[in-house]
Structures are given as structure tokens and as C-alpha cells.
Amino acid sequence: MTASAPLAAPGPTPGAADSPPDSPLDPRPGSGRLRRLGPAVGLLPFLVYVTIFLIIPTVTVAVGAFQSEDGGFSTEKVAALFDETPMRALRESLILSATSAAIGAVLGALLAYLIVTAPATSVLRRVVTSVCGVLAQFGGVTLAFAWMATLGFGGLLTGLLADVFGVGDTGTGWLYDLPGLILVYTYFQIPLMVIVFLPALEGVRPQWREAAVNLGATTRQYWTKVAFPLLRPAFLGSALLLFANAFAAYATAAALVSQGSPITPLLIRAALTSEIVLGQANFAYALALEMVVVVAVVMGLYAWLLRRTSRWLQ
Amino acid sequence: MSAPGAGAGAVAWRISRVLLLLAFAGFFLLPLVALLDFSTKVPSTGDRTAQPWRDLLADEQMSSAITTSLLLAGLTVVGMVLLLVPTMVWVRLRVPRANRLVEFLCLLPLTIPALVIVVGIKNVYAWVDYLIGDSALTLTFVYVVLVLPYAYRSLDAALSGLDTTTLSEAARSLGAGWGTVIVRVIVPNIWSGVLSAAFISVALVLGEYTISSLLHYDTLPVAIVMLSKSDAPMSMAAALGSLIFAALLLLVLGALDRRRRPTGR
Amino acid sequence: MTIRPHDLDPDADRGAGGLAVELTGLRRHYGDVHALAGLDLHLDPGELVVLLGSSGCGKTTALRIVAGLERQDAGTVRVGGRDLSHVPANKRDMGMVFQAYSLFPHLTVLDNVAFGLKLRGQSRAQRRQRAGDVLDLVGLGEQKARYANQLSGGQQQRVALARALAIEPSVLLLDEPLSALDAKVRVQLREEIRRVQVEVGTTTLFVTHDQEEALAVADRVGVMNEGRLEQIATPAQLYAAPATPFVGEFVGLSNRLPATVEGGHAHVLGTRVPVLPGSASGSGLALVRPESVQLTLDEQGSARVATVAFLGPLSRVTATLPDGTDVVAQVRSADAVELTAGQRVRLQVSPAPVLVVGA
Numbered sequence: 001m002t003a004s005a006p007l008a009a010p011g012p013t014p015g016a017a018d019s020p021p022d023s024p025l026d027p028r029p030g031s032g033r034l035r036r037l038g039p040a041v042g043l044l045p046f047l048v049y050v051t052i053f054l055i056i057p058t059v060t061v062a063v064g065a066f067q068s069e070d071g072g073f074s075t076e077k078v079a080a081l082f083d084e085t086p087m088r089a090l091r092e093s094l095i096l097s098a099t100s101a102a103i104g105a106v107l108g109a110l111l112a113y114l115i116v117t118a119p120a121t122s123v124l125r126r127v128v129t130s131v132c133g134v135l136a137q138f139g140g141v142t143l144a145f146a147w148m149a150t151l152g153f154g155g156l157l158t159g160l161l162a163d164v165f166g167v168g169d170t171g172t173g174w175l176y177d178l179p180g181l182i183l184v185y186t187y188f189q190i191p192l193m194v195i196v197f198l199p200a201l202e203g204v205r206p207q208w209r210e211a212a213v214n215l216g217a218t219t220r221q222y223w224t225k226v227a228f229p230l231l232r233p234a235f236l237g238s239a240l241l242l243f244a245n246a247f248a249a250y251a252t253a254a255a256l257v258s259q260g261s262p263i264t265p266l267l268i269r270a271a272l273t274s275e276i277v278l279g280q281a282n283f284a285y286a287l288a289l290e291m292v293v294v295v296a297v298v299m300g301l302y303a304w305l306l307r308r309t310s311r312w313l314q
Numbered sequence: 315m316s317a318p319g320a321g322a323g324a325v326a327w328r329i330s331r332v333l334l335l336l337a338f339a340g341f342f343l344l345p346l347v348a349l350l351d352f353s354t355k356v357p358s359t360g361d362r363t364a365q366p367w368r369d370l371l372a373d374e375q376m377s378s379a380i381t382t383s384l385l386l387a388g389l390t391v392v393g394m395v396l397l398l399v400p401t402m403v404w405v406r407l408r409v410p411r412a413n414r415l416v417e418f419l420c421l422l423p424l425t426i427p428a429l430v431i432v433v434g435i436k437n438v439y440a441w442v443d444y445l446i447g448d449s450a451l452t453l454t455f456v457y458v459v460l461v462l463p464y465a466y467r468s469l470d471a472a473l474s475g476l477d478t479t480t481l482s483e484a485a486r487s488l489g490a491g492w493g494t495v496i497v498r499v500i501v502p503n504i505w506s507g508v509l510s511a512a513f514i515s516v517a518l519v520l521g522e523y524t525i526s527s528l529l530h531y532d533t534l535p536v537a538i539v540m541l542s543k544s545d546a547p548m549s550m551a552a553a554l555g556s557l558i559f560a561a562l563l564l565l566v567l568g569a570l571d572r573r574r575r576p577t578g579r
Numbered sequence: 580m581t582i583r584p585h586d587l588d589p590d591a592d593r594g595a596g597g598l599a600v601e602l603t604g605l606r607r608h609y610g611d612v613h614a615l616a617g618l619d620l621h622l623d624p625g626e627l628v629v630l631l632g633s634s635g636c637g638k639t640t641a642l643r644i645v646a647g648l649e650r651q652d653a654g655t656v657r658v659g660g661r662d663l664s665h666v667p668a669n670k671r672d673m674g675m676v677f678q679a680y681s682l683f684p685h686l687t688v689l690d691n692v693a694f695g696l697k698l699r700g701q702s703r704a705q706r707r708q709r710a711g712d713v714l715d716l717v718g719l720g721e722q723k724a725r726y727a728n729q730l731s732g733g734q735q736q737r738v739a740l741a742r743a744l745a746i747e748p749s750v751l752l753l754d755e756p757l758s759a760l761d762a763k764v765r766v767q768l769r770e771e772i773r774r775v776q777v778e779v780g781t782t783t784l785f786v787t788h789d790q791e792e793a794l795a796v797a798d799r800v801g802v803m804n805e806g807r808l809e810q811i812a813t814p815a816q817l818y819a820a821p822a823t824p825f826v827g828e829f830v831g832l833s834n835r836l837p838a839t840v841e842g843g844h845a846h847v848l849g850t851r852v853p854v855l856p857g858s859a860s861g862s863g864l865a866l867v868r869p870e871s872v873q874l875t876l877d878e879q880g881s882a883r884v885a886t887v888a889f890l891g892p893l894s895r896v897t898a899t900l901p902d903g904t905d906v907v908a909q910v911r912s913a914d915a916v917e918l919t920a921g922q923r924v925r926l927q928v929s930p931a932p933v934l935v936v937g938a
Contacts, residue, residue: 039404043405050422053431054423056435057435058426061430061433061434107338114338137521138521138557140522141539142521142535149353207679210648216698216699218669226683230683250428250523254527255535272432288434292430296425
């Protein structure tokens with residue numbers, strides 16, 4: 001039963017001096033720490049798993065970014081991030097993420113409001129939330145294809161647009177460029193916004209509106225003085241989440257743009273798939289690190305925003 | 315929140331609400347209709363044909379990719395549940411001070427995108443291939459990491475609606491061991507959280523392209539992209555089919571959840 | 580102990596702010612349900628009237644129509660002689676306290692209270708001054724900088740009261756303001772509300788389903804049932820002389836004892852007592868308060884003691900009549916110690932007027 005049992009004489013001898021080291025009465029700190037560590041062992045599988053499949057890859061990226069070809073320390077790869085091509089890709093990526101996040105946030109919030117004004121049990125609400133769940137998570141390749149079928153070569157709207165605007169019917173080239181990416185990204189940003197913003201909207205109590213009206217507020221004043229300030233943190237937080245989501249997205253762009261690397265994720269693909277070119281492998285590490293830094297900054301902003309408003313946020 | 319005003323304002327609001335909803339519906343349905351249109355049309359003549367869909371069912375590469383993706387979805391759910399549920403319950407019951415650490419680690423994949431993980435995971439997968447063998451199913455390991463944030467949130471929401479400490483004390487006073495407490499007492503009560511975690515994991519895995527394409531494993535999305543280079547209408551059919559399939563699967567899971575709820579509470 | 584204004588000269592000691600409120604013929608239906616079936620109600624300046632009733636009786640609908648948050652199908656709302664029936668809610672100048680959770684979570688306590696003043700274009704200094712004063716009035720002067728989620732439920736309702744009073748409303752409306760609170764806080768806060776109301780003198784309409792609360796705070800209580808006012812009277816009158824069977828049963832605890840009525844008197848448990856107007860004639864059931872039942876130990880008595888419950892200075896004794904009817908009597912605890920279950924007792928009714936309803 002206790003560690004000292006084998007050493008003790010048969011039959012326990014009474015007396016405080018013989019109390020086993022890990023008895024509950026024992027005040028020694030060493031055994032106390034062991035006791036406290038006991039249940040923590042149960043977390044070991046999780047910690048080991050996360051270390052292997054999340055921490056080690058991240059550390060590999062961080063270390064690799066500062067390594068030269070022969071393995072020594074070098075800032076050469078990170079410095080290369082500031083060359084023209086990666087900088088342009090970063091700028092395009094930031095524009096794409098910011099634009100699609102802004103459009104997605106505004107339209108998603110609007111759609112969420114349209115849903116929340118319907119009864120909680122309505123079919124509309126259930127259908128829209130489940131469809132949003134599928135579109136926001138499943139995304140990727142299918143969305144790229146869907147838009148190619150809409151606006152690409154021989155697409156559903158391509159001919160129509162060609163007739164109306166008089167452009168050639170060889171397919172709209174802009175679909176494979178930044179404007180097209182923004183459009184396609186918006187398609188999964190709106191549903192994501194609905195999912196993350198709906199709980200905040202549902203938390204707006206009808207009493208607040210009634211109290212405001214009762215105190216003399218017009219509908220406009222209710223929105224500007226109560227509803228918007230109330231929802232602002234949740235809205236901005238959701239928008240930041242959308243930004244990070246777009247910045248980290250790869251599948252849609254990869255399926256849509258098969259040549260060239262207009263944005264950072266595609267540049268990483270280029271660096272990964274052309275490893276034969278000397279130095280490219282480590283450059284992928286540097287690009288990946290850049291990506292982590294940008295997303296981390298955004299998530300940091302998100303956390304800061306949450307903390308700033310947590311004084312009144314439940 | 316109720317609709318503002320009364321009389322003319324209310325009518326105007328109701329009309330604009332319907333119009334806006336129709337506009338959203340149009341925006342979201344249009345590309346899907348286009349997919350259907352493209353996959354049932356003969357490119358040269360514009361006639362209707364079901365050939366791409368028939369070919370799709372017959373295509374062996376496609377059916378093996380579908381099998382792979384479904385197996386991956388199932389394995390990921392199993393792996394996620396086995397890894398996360400005991401850990402989260404254990405943290406609540408026995409090591410509450412580790413709560414912040416586990417939460418931080420679970421939400422970390424939101425900051426470290428899949429693309430970054432795939433860049434840095436070459437060495438880890440060299441070992442995985444060496445120890446387990448080179449199979450597309452080994453993607454499960456990294457997919458479990460990908461779904462961590464979403465699964466964590468679902469499970470956390472379900473667990474916070476439960477007084478785990480009292481439940482476990484009650485069970486243990488009746489003679490249950492820790493394993494029994496978790497499997498027989500806690501898990502049945504957070505079943506809806508487990509289901510919604512599974513729900514989101516399935517959607518994510520079925521659509522996952524980043525890691526599988528860059529590690530060169532033929533999952534469903536990878537196969538669809540490859541197909542598009544040889545047979546565009548058939549790849550469009552596959553894309554639409556996979557979306558509908560995922561939606562149906564999630565619908566079934568959702569119905570399962572709703573059926574359980576009245577008896578669960 | 581609060582001194583009720585109606586104990587004093589009705590027109591003395593009032594604040595200057597009170598306006599008369601007149602509700603006439605208010606009707607409202609939702610589909611087939613008549614939430615209000617023609618409500619008439621008059622509030623004197625500075626008076627506190629409680630609308631009492633179970634859920635769905637229309638009391639909250641009436642309050643929300645007065646506030647303008649809901650529209651009546653027919654009828655008028657007048658305050659100080661002015662017809663407000665079609666004035667939008669935000670122009671009515673009424674202060675309302677909701678059941679719970681009505682404080683704006685993103686504003687501090689002070690900003691919540693100053694919200695209505697800001698809408699009225701008062702300067703920052705004026706607003707802070709006035710809001711601070713009202714917060715002192717409800718005893719929360721020290722909590723100005725806090726947010727709603729840092730306050731207890733009772734404190735939140737005090738802030739809500741201060742916010743409603745800050746705008747110097749023509750009428751104060753209270754929609755079950757205590758129902759979300761603990762029993763102890765509830766009693767404390769209802770006395771507080773009454774104290775503040777007397778101090779500011781604002782005409783007040785208070786809605787509740789708790790009859791003890793209603794009797795404790797009101798100048799007059801209106802008992803509502805199925806969209807109508809059953810009776811409106813002072814708490815004492817309502818308790819002693821219910822006008823309808825519904826009021827008799829809803830307000831306070833009543834025994835239903837078999838009785839026969841003839842010539843303005845009823846025979847209950849062998850005692851002859853006067854009947855109240857509105858009573859049935861012939862044989863029926865008399866509504867008798869537990870404190871009107873007298874219980875004496877008697878070997879020859881026909882009733883037997885069933886249970887004795889100790890409630891502090893008083894005890895509640897249940898005795899069973901030979902026909903199986905349970906009668907509840909209120910007895911001084913000093914006397915109740917002699918009683919044990921199974922003892923024979925004699926029951927009598929004290930000669931206060933009773934209401935008799937058809938059996």
C-alpha cells in the first residue's frame with residue numbers, strides 16, 4: 001500500500017515516527033509535489049501528441065527559417081522575405097484577407113441579423129445555420145470549382161456577362177486574379193461570420209431595446225447608442241478571425257490558380273514543390289514563419305480586444 | 315430583437331428582409347447551380363447529359379479516393395474523441411490548473427495554419443512512414459491536430475453546462491472507478507458536444523486539401539483537382555457530389571443529435 | 580417601518596411630481612386570446628397601484644400598453660389629462676423597471692442612469708450631478724464606476740430604478756421588478772422601492788404575481804383575472820372583504836367550509852356570521868381565513884388534529900372534520916405546544932364577515 005511497506009517489519013508498529021512517507025499527515029514538501037503531480041500524468045498522452053504533431057513542426061519552421069543550406073545560423077532566408085516577389089505576394093495576401101474579411105463581416109452580420117429576427121425554431125434559421133456550417137468548413141476545392149463553373153471558361157454567367165458588357169466569352173480572366181479571389185473568399189467568409197457572430201446577436205436582449213425606447217431613444221438612437229457599441233467588440237473580433245482565416249487559406253486559391261503565385265500561400269507551394277532549386281526548401285520555412293507571425297499578430301489583437309471589453313462582457 | 319416600428323415602417327422592413335434573404339440565397343445557390351449545369355452539359359453542343367455522373371460512379375480512382383477520405387473522417391473523429399474527451403474531463407476533475415495550458419494548445423492551430431504545419435512536418439512524417447508505413451490514412455494524425463480548436467470549443471461548451479465534480483463524486487461514492495466515471499457518467503451527458511465536435515471534424519476532413527495535396531496523398535479533393543485536368547465536367551460533378559454528400563452526412567448527424575436531446579436532458 | 584401615505588391625509592405629504600393616470604376600456608387580443616378585455620383603471624397623483632394576478636391575466640400587457648411598448652386594440656391612456664394613446668413609447672416620458680437584465684452591459688452604472696438624460700440633451704455636468712443624486716437615493720452612490728455584471732441582482736434592480744427615476748418620469752412603471760431575486764433581497768428591496776416612491780411622489784403602476792408583495796407596497800391593489808379587473812381596493816379592504824370568489828381565494832389563504840346562508844347571515848361550523856356583499860344564497864362554501872378559525876381542545880369535539888407546523892410566534896394547525904374536510908387554523912405557538920396529532924378539538928369561526936360562494 002505504501003512505498004515503505006516492504007521495508008517495515010511484519011505487522012505495523014504504532015507511533016508517529018513510523019508513519020509512511022506519503023501518509024496524508026506527512027508535511028514534507030517532496031512527497032506533496034509528487035502527490036500533486038500524480039493526476040497530471042493523465043495529461044501526458046495529450047501533451048506528447050500535441051508536441052509531436054504541432055509543436056515540433058512549428059519549431060522546425062522557426063528553426064529552419066534561420067538556417068543556411070549547410071545547417072548553420074543565417075538570416076539570409078528571412079532577409080529574402082523582403083525581396084520584391086515575396087513582398088508583393090504578402091501585400092496581395094493582406095489586401096485579399098482584409099477585403100474579404102471586411103465584406104464578409106458586413107454581409108455576414110447582416111445575414112445573421114436577418115436570421116436572428118426569425119423565430120428560433122423557424123426552418124429558415126435551422127437551414128441557414130447548417131448550410132453556413134457546411135460552406136464555412138467544407139470550402140476549399142469545391143468552392144473554387146463552383147466559381148469556375150459560374151464565371152470561368154464556358155461558365156453559367158460567362159456568356160451572359162459577355163453579352164451584356166461586350167467582353168470576350170473566353171472566360172473572365174479576373175476570376176483567377178485578385179478580384180476573383182476576393183469574390184470566392186467572400187463566399188466562405190460570409191458563412192463563417194454568420195456562425196461566429198450569431199451568438200453575439202442572440203445575446204442582445206429585447207429588454208435593452210425596450211429600456212432605451214422607454215428612456216426616450218428613437219430607433220436610430222437605439223442603434224447608435226446601444227446596439228452598435230454593444231456589438232462592436234464581437235463584430236471586430238469576428239472580423240479579425242475572418243482575416244486570419246483568409247490569410248491562412250490555401251485550398252481555394254491553389255485549386256483556382258494553377259500557375260503563378262500571386263499570394264503568400266501559393267508562394268509557399270512554389271517553394272515547396274520546387275525543392276530541387278537550391279535554397280528553396282528553407283525559403284518555405286521563412287515564408288511559413290512570416291505567415292505565423294501575421295496570423296499571431298491578428299490573433300493577439302483579437303485577444304487584446306476581448307480582454308479590453310471583458311470588464312462588461314459576460 | 316423584434317422588427318422595428320409599426321405600420322408602414324414594419325411593412326417596408328418585412329419586404330426588404332425578404333428581398334435581402336433572396337439576394338443571399340441567390341449568391342449562395344448560383345455557383346452550385348453553375349456546377350450542376352456544367353456537369354450535365356456537353357461542352358461542344360450544349361446538350362444535356364448524365365454521362366459525367368455515370369463515369370464518376372464507375373471511376374476507380376475516384377471511388378478509392380472517396381473511401382480514403384471517408385476512412386480518414388472516421389479515424390479522425392475516433393482519434394479526436396480518444397485524445398480530447400479523457401484529457402478535457404481529466405483536467406476538469408483532477409488538474410484544473412492545467413486548464414489554461416490545454417485550452418491554449420487546443421486553440422493553437424488557429425494561429426498555426428495547416429500550411430505551416432505541412433511545411434514543418436516532413437521530419438515527423440518520415441518517422442511515421444518508417445514506423446507505421448506509407449499510407450494516406452496516416453494523415454489522421456495531423457488531421458486530429460487540425461480539428462482540435464473546433465472540437466475543443468464544442469466539448470468545452472457541453473462540459474461547462476455540467477457539474478462534473480459533483481457527478482464524479484456521486485459516481486465514485488457509489489463505487490465507480492475513474493474510467494467508469496468518464497465513460498459511463500460524463501460522456502453520456504456531453505454527447506451532444508461530442509456529436510457536434512464530430513460534425514465539424516467530418517466536414518473539415520472531407521474537404522481538406524492543403525495537407526493531403528502537399529504530402530501527395532490521394533484524398534477526395536486531391537483526386538477532384540487531378541481529374542479537372544483531364545475531364546472538366548466529371549470533376550465538376552465530383553465537386554458537387556462531394557458537397558452534397560457532406561451536407562447529407564452532416565444532416566444525418568444533426569438529426570441524430572436532435573433525436574437524442576429530449577431523452578438526454 | 581414605512582408610513583403609508585393613505586394612513587395620512589391623502590393630499591398632504593406628497594411630492595409635487597405626481598400626475599393622475601386614467602386607463603379606459605383597454606382591449607388587446609393575441610389571436611383568440613383576450614389578454615385585456617376592457618380594462619378601466621384610475622391612479623391618483625402620487626399613488627402606487629399594484630396590478631396583481633397570475634401569469635397570463637393581462638397585467639403585464641396593461642403595463643406595456645401604458646409604456647407604449649405594445650399597442651392596444653381599443654381604449655385610451657391618459658396621463659395628467661393628456662391623451663397618450665397614440666404617442667410612441669420614446670415620447671411618453673415614462674420610467675420603466677424591467678424584470679431583470681435590462682441594464683446596458685457596455686455602460687457603467689453612472690452612464691446607465693445618465694442615458695435618458697443624455698437623450699434629453701443635458702450637459703455632461705448636469706447628467707453626472709443628477710445621476711449621482713438618484714444613485715445616492717437608491718443607496719448605490721459608491722458603485723458609480725461599476726458595470727452591470729459586477730453587481731448583484733438586487734443592486735442591478737436598484738440601478739434600473741435609479742435609471743427610470745433619473746428622467747423625472749410622469750409615471751413610474753415596474754414590471755415584476757423583484758421576481759428574479761432571492762426571497763430576502765426581495766423583501767428588502769420592495770421596502771426600498773416604496774420608500775423611494777413616497778419620497779419622489781411619482782405616480783406608480785407596479786405589476787406582480789406575488790400577493791404578499793402586492794399587499795406590502797401598494798396604496799391600492801387591483802386583482803386581475805382573464806383580462807379584467809376583479810376588484811381594486813386598499814390592501815386591508817381586499818383582505819378583509821374580497822368582492823368576488825376569485826379575489827377571496829387568490830389573496831391570502833382561505834379555508835372553504837360548508838355554509839348555509841339565510842337573511843344576511845351564514846352558518847359556518849355552527850357559528851352565525853354576517854356575509855359580505857356578492858355572496859351566494861342558500862348552501863355554499865364560506866371562505867374563512869385561518870386566523871378566523873378558533874380551535875379549542877375538547878374531548879367532545881368533532882374534529883381531530885392532523886398536523887401542527889411551527890412558524891415562529893404563530894403555528895399553523897390542520898384539523899380534519901368528520902366528513903374529511905381539512906381546516907387550517909392559525910394558533911399562537913404558545914397554545915399550539917399542547918396540541919398533538921390525533922387529539923379531538925372543537926372548531927369555531929370568529930364573527931368577522933365572510934364571503935360565501937356557490938358550492
